[in-house]
Amino acid sequence: MKMVKRYAGILMMLTLLVGFTSCEDDEDLEEQMFGRIWAGDVGMSAANGRYIYSEFTFDPDGFGEEYQYYRNGEPYDYFRFQWYWEDRYSNNLVLDYGRNGISYMDDVNIRHGLMTGIFYLTEDSKGFPFTLEMQ
Incomplete structure (x- = not known):
């Protein structure tokens, strides 16, 4: 019984570690975008x-x-565009070009x-898988 509790504790700690690591990546996404050119x-x-x-540049x-x-x-x-996340749970960017329309990444x-991601020129256009290289 002691051994089961020990393994359960280790498993719980590993699960928390993976959870914290994945949250860190999401928070750093914006920081990685800023101050760079993506071509x-x-x-x-x-x-x-x-x-x-x-x-593209994102400020x-x-x-x-x-x-x-x-x-x-x-x-x-x-x-020039205004960018924002579609919602706080996804990695979907909205690029609002004003009178030139809205595109999506x-x-x-x-x-x-x-x-990387999928680019949609408009809401109803076919998606295009893209890879932009940091310059």
């Missing part, structure tokens, strides 16, 4: 059909910028200098 393809193309890639004040470039590095467009995750 890559989110599945968009220019009005002329040419593929473009984007560079702690809830605003950010997106610079869009053709693949050869030539600038295409620039947008769902299941946002940051690991080893890469931001």
